Amino acid sequence: MAYVAPQEFVSKMIEAGESKVFMSTRDTLIRAYMAGAILALAAAFAVTVTVQTGQPLVGAMLFPVGFCLLYLMGFDLLTGVFTLVPLALLDKRPGVTFGGMLRNWGLVFIGNFAGALTTAVMMAIIFTYAWTEAPNAVGERLGAIGESRTVGYAAHGAAGMLTLFIRGVLCNWMVSTGVVAAMMSTSVTGKVVAMWMPIMVFFYMGFEHSIVNMFLFPSGLMLGGHFTFVDYMLWNEIPTIVGNVVGGLTFVGLTLYSTHARTAPKRRVPGVTVPAE
Structure with a gap:
């Protein structure tokens, strides 16, 4: 059958997390680099569609093409390893350590950022004819996104930071659901x-989304957005990463693991034989 039952795909989640811990540095970096580059290109595509059609829903409907391609090719996003790798640690797989998990997260972060930045530079060249003229309409939109989602949050202080964090949580709830899907x-x-x-x-x-933002905000800086790299890190990337960890692990990884891999004992009813799952 095409459909895989929850107990089976949760086992696959744990095995995937375990395999990522033991993957070589070279392979981890290459897979993360390509994932960041492809997802960034999909984000550029979606923003372009949104600007040209004036319909954000159309851009959102087409954006997943990049996500699907990178996962079908076996590349890794930071948001995905945030959810999968801790399950192998929680399941006490031999050789899987906290340090190994952090190593994987760090390498995937570096690879994703390098890939997204590569795409950001190439798209900035396209949007400005290699910086020989002002950004086109898509380039202007990217600059505006960078401003609104950095200094825009900062203008609200603690409330802005909380809003940013919650958006990060909700994002990886959905993205990690896509990974598991x-x-x-x-x-x-x-x-x-x-x-x-x-x-x-x-x-x-x-x-x-921490990786999409690795494209959006460097692009915005290159295309005239009125914010700084420090604004980007403090008022977007770092809080987004924390929110992505919480969202993916709490609402996807741990919930599926606890109820399908480490289920609670069944209720015992006198005189009734409890069927096996």
Whole structure:
């Protein structure tokens, strides 16, 4: 059957997290680099569609193409490893340590950032004819996004930081659901359909995704956005990463693990034989 039952795909989640801990540095960096580059290109595509059509929903409906492609090719996003790798540690897989988990997260962060930045530079060249003229309409939109989602949050102080954090939480709830959804089917069509839905939700709702932001904000800086790199790190990237960790691990990884891999004992009713699952 194309559909994989929860107990089976949760086992796949744990095994995937374990394999990522033991992956070589070279392979981890390459896979993360390509994931960041592809997702950034999809973000540029979605913003372009939104600007040209005036319909944000159209851009959100098309953005998941990048996410689906990178996961079908076996590349890694930081948001995905935030959810999968801790499960291998929680399951006490031999050789999986807290240090190994942090190593994987650090390498994937570096690879994702390098890939997204590469795409950001290339798109900035396109939007400005290699900085020989002012940014086009898409470039201007990228600069505006960078401002509104850094200094825009800062203007609200603690309330802005809380809003940013919650958007990060909600984002990786959806994105990690997409990661897991790819394991729910054995067919390419099933995987794509399952991944598409939660990714479309996160993008349309304007939730904060740490890797998409690795493209949006460096692009915004290169295209004339009125904010600084420090604004980007303090008022977006760092709080977004923390929110992404909490959202993916709490609402996806731990909930699925606790109820499908480490289920609680069944209730005992006198005189009734409890069926096995």
